Amino acid sequence: MSVTFKDVAKLANVSTQTVSRVSNGAGNVAEETRQKVNSAIKKLGYVPHKGAQILRQTSSKVIGLVTLDIMLQGASLISNGIREQAKALGYGISLSVVAKHSMEKITAAVDDLRSQRVEFIIMNIPLGKEEAEMLVGQYADIHFVFIDVPPESGVNVVCAANYQGARQAAELMLSLQRKRFLLITGPSDSSASQLRLQGWLDALKKCADARIVNQFAGDWTAASGYLHVREALSYGCGFDALLVGNDQMALGVVRALNEFNLSVPQQVSVIGFDDSDDSAYFWPPLTTIRQDFRQIGERCVLMALSMAETPAADCRKEAIATTLIERKSTQPYLHSQKDNKQKIATLLKQFEKLLPQ
Helix, strand or coil: CCCCHHHHHHHHCCCHHHHHHHHCCCCCCCHHHHHHHHHHHHHHCCCCCHHHHHHHCCCCCEEEEEECCCCCHHHHHHHHHHHHHHHHCCCEEEEEECCCCCHHHHHHHHHHHHCCCCCEEEEECCCCHHHHHHHHHHCCCCEEEECCCCCCCCCCEEEECHHHHHHHHHHHHHHCCCCEEEEEECCCCCHHHHHHHHHHHHHHHCCCCCEEEEEEECCCCHHHHHHHHHHHHHCCCCCCEEEECCHHHHHHHHHHHHHCCCCCCCCCEEECCECCCCHHHCCCCCEEEECCHHHHHHHHHHHHHHHHHCCCCCCCEEEECCEEECCCCCCCCCCCHHHHHHHHHHHHHHHHHHCCC
């Protein structure tokens, strides 16, 4: 038989209303009484009914999260950062997964969170400028923070420095004398993906010898990276550098190259984006751009809560810095043996001309 708050009230010799106030963390309870009630709760093993608590409150100590499929590493790691920061501040999280872009499903997720008296919602799902601004206008009672929206959106944002990190990745490849590039981006509806693409393109424009041989849009999964590289190679597409939108797709990329007997990094250098926990254990270990998923999650929580305390006239935007992590999947371009013989022959001819006749 389950323990009720009436049992707690009887053991603590207080009213049921007092048990309710202690369970809800109300401040208008004497410390001695609070201790008696908590002692009774512990002794009886009473678990307060959270749903009933929420219904009695005008707002809940819960932060809402609308996210991509958490099977994706980035989404999972950001969710964990949000959860840990929320817990540290005395909040729980309520999670709603929207696997495919659908405004109908997104608004349904927000409505569900509002029904739980949630005031703060973090949106880790790609949205256009108009879509994000529409949500903010439609739900004026909610404090929103967005992670994947266009930079010019009039909403509050926390994200990685996607453009800068991607540009650094392309510049590394150019410094390694790589010339023929295959690009595999994330989904076209993701602003993070588009910013990474723009970072690559702007860096490659600076080198007259660099050429983009093909470009594909993946879906952040290893399978999409694998299939796009196989498609490119099946068409006879030749490249010596692969810029990949995230580490999961890079995992599939490396497998496809191996199946076509192309060595990494000697023949093709590969760089990812994320520095996921597994990227150091790829073979070869993956060069990548590290984004701090945990910090992104933490900053989202802090920004959301600060909006309630000190509303700002202007939208708040934070870009979390990225870091280049060099491993074994990139190296300087090595000329073929034929190229080396030609260079040696040319040098010998030049040397012969210097010799006395």
